[in-house]
Amino acid sequence: MEIRITLNEVFGPSEDVVTRKIEGETIIIPLVAGIGDLEDDLYTLNETGQAIWEKLDGEKSIQTIVDELSAEYEASAEEILEDVVGIIKELARRRIIQEKSLPTG
């Protein structure tokens, strides 16, 4: 299923995942039916993924994340946007992240 996202959307970790940064690696375990399963569902992120993951705090919009990463890394905004959208779609498809509504008022 294709997930469509827009630049002003905000994503953050789902409540049903456990993440730990251990020995330099971000490890993500989704909790399915109250079980964290090392046998079936365990994910790790590469360096690019980790940089994006750390910005997915449930407060920053995708546009803000792209702007911040553009300032931090020597890559074009188009390339960064492509990576950010790619990982967000993948993480959302696996229900590791979810859309967060922005505070109003």
Place this chain on the structure above:
Amino acid sequence: MDIIQGAIGTASEHDGISLSAPVVMELIEAVHEKGASFRFQAKGYSMTPAIRDGDIITVSPLKEIMPRRGDVLAFRHPERPQMLVHRVLHTQGRKYFIMGDNCSEVDGWIPAENILGLISKVERRGRPRFWPNRSAPSSWVNFYLLLYPLWPPLRRVLVRVWRRLRSFVSRRRQS
């Protein structure tokens, strides 16, 4: 773009990534903090035949359950960076005297703070094994835990009786 490296499987190896015992222990604690259980593959022979090498075990947070004689616990070794899954032989306050079913040496008295959780489920070749459900106490569970040392030899005797009976029936049919 290879950002998500995919399921990396067991604590030992998968796709070239290995998780050490301290990492697995940290993950168990992190999952338990959310009140969830942790499922992974057991390695070793210290609990054979109750838990065999390669069985999939589920470690649940203790919550209100007080470990008792016969329970199988996952715990941090007090002196080594190692996680063990062994059985409680005695309890004394918040200390547990623990030993593997297939071990010749005891682990000794393990303090409550070293306990990671209770083994709540064991699966072998994709099928759950009979295992006491401690979250729903019953007289049957109490009976099982009281007599747990008898089950392995009793099972061996029952298997032997069953095989003899089967061969007797088969001979009777042929004659």
